[in-house]
Amino acid sequence: MNKMTQPNPWYVGVVSGMASYIDSAAIVSNGTALVIYQKAIGTTSSEIGILSGILTLSIALGAFFGGRMGDCFGRRKVFIATMAMIVIGTLLLAFGKIFPLLFVGTLLVGLATGADLPVSLATIAEAATEKNRGKIIGLSNLLWTLGIGTTMAISAVVGGWGALGAQIMYLHVGIVAATLLILRWSIPESEMWLIARDERRRGVSTVRAQKAAFKDLLRGKYIWPFIALCLFYSFTNLAANTGGQFGTYVAVNVVGITVEKNSLWNLLLMPVGVLSGLLFMKVVDTSKRMFVYVIGAFFFAGGFFMPVLLSFSPLSWFCCLLFTAIGSGLAFEGIMKVWSQESFPTMLRSTAQGAIVGLSRLSCGVLAFVTPVLLDAGPVVLYTILSSIVAFGLFVGWLCFRGQQRNEFSHEASAVHEVQHADLHQVKG
Numbered sequence: 001m002n003k004m005t006q007p008n009p010w011y012v013g014v015v016s017g018m019a020s021y022i023d024s025a026a027i028v029s030n031g032t033a034l035v036i037y038q039k040a041i042g043t044t045s046s047e048i049g050i051l052s053g054i055l056t057l058s059i060a061l062g063a064f065f066g067g068r069m070g071d072c073f074g075r076r077k078v079f080i081a082t083m084a085m086i087v088i089g090t091l092l093l094a095f096g097k098i099f100p101l102l103f104v105g106t107l108l109v110g111l112a113t114g115a116d117l118p119v120s121l122a123t124i125a126e127a128a129t130e131k132n133r134g135k136i137i138g139l140s141n142l143l144w145t146l147g148i149g150t151t152m153a154i155s156a157v158v159g160g161w162g163a164l165g166a167q168i169m170y171l172h173v174g175i176v177a178a179t180l181l182i183l184r185w186s187i188p189e190s191e192m193w194l195i196a197r198d199e200r201r202r203g204v205s206t207v208r209a210q211k212a213a214f215k216d217l218l219r220g221k222y223i224w225p226f227i228a229l230c231l232f233y234s235f236t237n238l239a240a241n242t243g244g245q246f247g248t249y250v251a252v253n254v255v256g257i258t259v260e261k262n263s264l265w266n267l268l269l270m271p272v273g274v275l276s277g278l279l280f281m282k283v284v285d286t287s288k289r290m291f292v293y294v295i296g297a298f299f300f301a302g303g304f305f306m307p308v309l310l311s312f313s314p315l316s317w318f319c320c321l322l323f324t325a326i327g328s329g330l331a332f333e334g335i336m337k338v339w340s341q342e343s344f345p346t347m348l349r350s351t352a353q354g355a356i357v358g359l360s361r362l363s364c365g366v367l368a369f370v371t372p373v374l375l376d377a378g379p380v381v382l383y384t385i386l387s388s389i390v391a392f393g394l395f396v397g398w399l400c401f402r403g404q405q406r407n408e409f410s411h412e413a414s415a416v417h418e419v420q421h422a423d424l425h426q427v428k429g
Helices: 009-040 046-074 075-095 099-127 134-156 163-184 189-201 214-218 220-255 259-283 290-307 314-333 331-340 347-378 379-401 408-428
Strands: none
Touching: 009 046, 009 075, 009 099, 009 134, 009 163, 046 075, 046 099, 046 347, 075 099, 075 163, 099 134, 099 189, 099 331, 134 163, 134 259, 134 331, 163 314, 189 214, 189 347, 214 220, 214 331, 214 347, 220 259, 220 314, 220 331, 220 347, 220 379, 259 290, 259 314, 259 331, 290 314, 290 379, 314 331, 331 347, 331 379, 347 379
16 A cells, blocks of 8 residues: 555644534524525425424434445545535525425535534544644534634624525535535545555454444443443533523523623623633643543533522523533533544444434434423423533543543554555565
8 A cells, every 4th residue: 555645634634624613504504594584585484493303313314324434435535525515505505495405405414514524533533643633623623613603703794684694604604615625635535544444355353454343332342432422422412402502592581681692691702612622622632631621521510500509590691601611612522522533443433423423413303302391391490400411421421531541543553654664665675
């Protein structure tokens, strides 16, 4: 196998990590644009409900199948195909005036967005080194926040422009995807994946070559980190997603503040989340990782309990937003991505990540159906449940990863160097 020129890991991190930007931008854009379409082109409430549900479901299914395809057929093929699908899907959403076209566009964007995330993360992790892997993976979280902020800024400008405003919001996602489609052509296939595929074809008995079936995640040394990560991310994301979906409702109808004030507080606290993410990037590749995780866990779980403790006052709500902004940067999605990349071998890496993300998204979709019932039972009940499940998820994460953890990259990286060394001798010979 000939050695390819590998691009700078930070370049790979930005171009591949923009999957998180598109993920958040697509979800926020869809929610706002469909409301605009309701008045502009007559999209009905039932159609909006169907399209919103299809987006959530297709992202989950995309993560499941995209992760598996990334391990079977290569990272590069999948993450190029997903960008092409998003471009086509956003064009249908921007210019399709009838429900069937909006349905197909939403399906394409959802499947591609879900499929792109696990494959892109594997690409980042396999291009990085031990010294910067966590940092570069953590960068994707900041890009996710940037996607939300940019989309909110665009919607603030074009929200009153009717159908044109909705088209601009969808085209923003499409233009970013088209740009990434071009940039991703310069990123070669993961060298670790190529070596694992070559060993598998030749029947070489290495872990990365032989551990390639989904069932391998459910036995041996991989079952505990896989189950732990599924529980950790599902439970913490249930709380975070529910807070995001129904937070405004609670702020207005229970806390008693206006929509404008709640939005202003969220915008003011966005830099706090960014700073928390930067701190995570600083420590994640050091021995302080778990110490900072524990601190973040107390903030994250405590944030959801503040409204219960202080009776849903404006002060308690602000503390909830502040504490969860800090905690989520240190002990939520960023650390899940790092753990899931480190815990599994090359031919299972994106499969595991896709299953973890897909299960979490499906769980969020199911909980969304019963959340209004829980709210009818009282916000204290809902937020007591949320604080409890996020605390349980965080505890599971600590329980699994508190010690000196296995890092599948450590011996795979040395194997890559051995192959490169052999290739160099072949060239000289």
